[in-house]
Amino acid sequence: MTPISEALEIIRREVFRLESERVVLAETGGRILTEEIRADMDLPPFDRSQMDGFAVKTDDVRNAPVSLRIAGESAAGRGWSGTLQSGEAVRIMTGAPVPAGADSVQKVELTEEENGFIKILKPTATDQNIVRKGAEMKADQSVFGPGELITDNMIATLASFGYQSVSVSRRPKVSILATGSEIVEIGDTPGADQIRNSNSAMLAAFAGRLADVTVLPIARDDLENLKKTVREAIRSCDLLVISGGVSVGDYDFTKPALREIGADVFFERVSLKPGKPTVFARRADTLIFGLPGNPVSIAVTFFVFVRMALLEMQNAAITGLKKGFARLTHPIKATRERDALLPVSLETDEAGHLTIETLRFSGSSNFIAFARANGLVFVPRNKDLEKGEVAKIYFL
Numbered sequence: 001m002t003p004i005s006e007a008l009e010i011i012r013r014e015v016f017r018l019e020s021e022r023v024v025l026a027e028t029g030g031r032i033l034t035e036e037i038r039a040d041m042d043l044p045p046f047d048r049s050q051m052d053g054f055a056v057k058t059d060d061v062r063n064a065p066v067s068l069r070i071a072g073e074s075a076a077g078r079g080w081s082g083t084l085q086s087g088e089a090v091r092i093m094t095g096a097p098v099p100a101g102a103d104s105v106q107k108v109e110l111t112e113e114e115n116g117f118i119k120i121l122k123p124t125a126t127d128q129n130i131v132r133k134g135a136e137m138k139a140d141q142s143v144f145g146p147g148e149l150i151t152d153n154m155i156a157t158l159a160s161f162g163y164q165s166v167s168v169s170r171r172p173k174v175s176i177l178a179t180g181s182e183i184v185e186i187g188d189t190p191g192a193d194q195i196r197n198s199n200s201a202m203l204a205a206f207a208g209r210l211a212d213v214t215v216l217p218i219a220r221d222d223l224e225n226l227k228k229t230v231r232e233a234i235r236s237c238d239l240l241v242i243s244g245g246v247s248v249g250d251y252d253f254t255k256p257a258l259r260e261i262g263a264d265v266f267f268e269r270v271s272l273k274p275g276k277p278t279v280f281a282r283r284a285d286t287l288i289f290g291l292p293g294n295p296v297s298i299a300v301t302f303f304v305f306v307r308m309a310l311l312e313m314q315n316a317a318i319t320g321l322k323k324g325f326a327r328l329t330h331p332i333k334a335t336r337e338r339d340a341l342l343p344v345s346l347e348t349d350e351a352g353h354l355t356i357e358t359l360r361f362s363g364s365s366n367f368i369a370f371a372r373a374n375g376l377v378f379v380p381r382n383k384d385l386e387k388g389e390v391a392k393i394y395f396l
């Protein structure tokens with residue numbers, strides 16, 4: 001059996017890196033950056049007011065209430081070009097430039113206007129309600145670097161520095177192939193010996209965050225048919241995920257099919273629960289994963305192995321799941337020989353701890369419990385975990 005860490009090492013080694021392309025900014029969420037993003041100007045580019053109110057000299061209002069002459073107006077997009085003199089205030093709006101000579105802004109609620117004069121009711125502190133030029137970012141500073149996953153939260157920053165488009169890795173083309181003579185399409189009513197295909201849609205959703213996905217029709221458990229289907233599938237994708245048929249049953253044809261079409265199989269048994277029969281192979285320039293058909297095994301092996309491959313292909317700097325630690329609310333029995341990564345629900349308790357609620361699993365096929373999982377807990381082989389113990393977790 002291949003240890004998990006070695007399996008991940010092999011994936012990293014065998015993955016080929018996809019080329020870069022420029023993508024319009026609004027569509028870059030979920031893509032991996034391949035260029036250095038630099039500030040092309042100070043941010044803010046001028047001393048900016050954070051309030052609607054009056055720009056003043058802090059010294060002038062030290063003994064407020066005090067009346068000042070309204071010398072002009074600074075609106076957003078139309079600043080006041082003069083220099084504030086002692087005894088004067090400038091009406092100012094949120095987002096407008098603070099005029100020269102002013103060093104604080106009093107908000108309009110703490111002022112009273114009376115024929116050309118403004119009474120400032122409370123003193124201000126220096127810099128109050130002002131964001132100084134360059135306080136958020138200085139021109140030419142590096143903002144984001146190659147390998148970063150672009151989140152939607154980063155888009156406003158990229159826009160602010162003039163990036164109409166961004167250089168990112170091409171998204172991998174992923175095809176998904178469910179196998180199993182018992183599997184029927186979601187829209188069909190399963191017959192006596194049949195079940196609906198829950199894996200293809202789930203895999204399409206998981207992979208769709210990081211790749212362009214094609215879902216293929218279900219393949220029967222038939223070696224020749226499977227070989228033909230796989231041969232055709234790998235012509236038009238970078239990565240093929242095959243669900244099912246990787247165990248040692250009489251009708252498990254995924255491995256024979258991969259071998260007979262000339263794929264190199266790098267590992268086929270991983271010391272992981274669930275997910276022992278996970279297969280990783282490559283044929284020409286397509287990576288192929290064969291994942292055990294149980295929906296929960298599919299989910300865990302996708303998050304541990306396939307997700308990493310998709311991120312490595314796109315040159316991501318961080319390709320593993322986000323790690324953490326949390327406290328167990330229930331004991332967990334370890335598995336002999338294999339490390340376990342079990343889906344769990346992560347919660348917070350009143351003491352501010354992150355806690356691990358184990359899901360009531362009646363086996364690796366219990367995807368109804370899995371529906372509420374938002375993390376995986378790591379259970380080392382042969383080492384039972386006690387209630388109250390702090391365990392290693394991964395966020396999903």
Ligand code: AMP
Nearest residue numbers: 178180197198199244245246292293294
């Ligand atoms: P296999 O890996 O083909 O031995 O399948 C293991 C278990 O997962 C069996 O109970 C299958 O019926 C089930 N299974 C396989 N593929 C799917 C699928 N696409 N959707 C739902 N269950 C599946």
Ligand code: MG
Nearest residue numbers: 179180244245
């Ligand atoms: Mg099967």
